[in-house]
Amino acid sequence: MPDIPAPRTSTVAYGLSALDCHGRIADRTVFSALGWEPETRLVVNVTHATVVIVADPNGTLAMTGHGDLRLPAPVRHRCGLATGDRVLLSAHPDRGVLLAHPPAQLDRLLADAHSTLLDGDPA
Secondary structure (H helix, E strand, C coil): CCCCCCCCCCCCEEEEEECCCCCEECCHHHHHHCCCCCCCEEEEEEECCEEEEEECCCCCEECCCCCCEECCHHHHHHCCCCCCCEEEEEEECCCCEEEEECHHHHHHHHHHHHHHHHCCCCC
């Protein structure tokens, strides 16, 4: 019989959002976990092919008036993101950080786990 997984203790909030033709992503649950509201000022960087976003009153970007997040074209291009791509959003409230993982990065991050599962490892 398989082991029962341990209860979840993380405060990370996850979401999956499609990028629209204007570079916008929307996930109220994830943004709310960080306390981000419309017009919240942000700083956006790319690290290891992942978009890293933090609230900063001096940030050059802001949540839209509707509470969506618009990723600038240079950020999308650097991560290989195109219209319709779905990004995994992970909000880390204890750090005030949102990570947006593009599909290519998810492929790399999950390759070993998927290989183990698909190759029949009973673990």
